[in-house]
Amino acid sequence: MKTIPIGEVSQGTLRHEDLAAALLPLTREFLPAYSVRLLESIGLNAGKEGPEWDISRGEIINTVIDQLGDHVPEFCTFSFAEGDGASLGCWPSPELAERAIMDGDAIRIQDLGDLDHIHTLELVVGNPDIGHAVLVNDHGNMSLYALERTIKATSIWETV
Numbered sequence: 001m002k003t004i005p006i007g008e009v010s011q012g013t014l015r016h017e018d019l020a021a022a023l024l025p026l027t028r029e030f031l032p033a034y035s036v037r038l039l040e041s042i043g044l045n046a047g048k049e050g051p052e053w054d055i056s057r058g059e060i061i062n063t064v065i066d067q068l069g070d071h072v073p074e075f076c077t078f079s080f081a082e083g084d085g086a087s088l089g090c091w092p093s094p095e096l097a098e099r100a101i102m103d104g105d106a107i108r109i110q111d112l113g114d115l116d117h118i119h120t121l122e123l124v125v126g127n128p129d130i131g132h133a134v135l136v137n138d139h140g141n142m143s144l145y146a147l148e149r150t151i152k153a154t155s156i157w158e159t160v
Helices: 016-030 033-044 051-071 094-103
Strands: 007-011 076-080 087-092 106-109 132-136 142-148 152-159
Touching: 007 016, 016 033, 016 051, 016 087, 033 051, 051 076, 087 152, 094 106, 094 132, 094 142
Parallel strands: 106 132
Antiparallel strands: 007 087, 076 087, 132 142, 142 152
């Protein structure tokens, strides 16, 4: 399944018109036509003022952001960045990866060499629900790998 690329989509603005313009390409690629029309309506009604227009535009933006969140890579979010509320994009979520480890859907590995021998780990072989390996190095950097039943791992994302 095709997913939204990791990275920033919009920065430095929370204006509805700017966010709608930044979201439009992804909306056209990943969402149904009615979502595209909703975003386009923000541009068409840009000059209209009043609290009812602000609420409506804000609701449209939030709805589209939520819908785009269904098209991100594993353990990622489509949201405003934690440290910068005006930076919107697709971000890896260490919290979601940690939750997957706690829930038994992923396994933590210590170094890349573990990937070469992961098929020997009884935990993975005996549990088909484990579909990911999470590598956290001593600097706190995190990488996510998809474990394939052909005993290979594919890198999905990395954070520094």
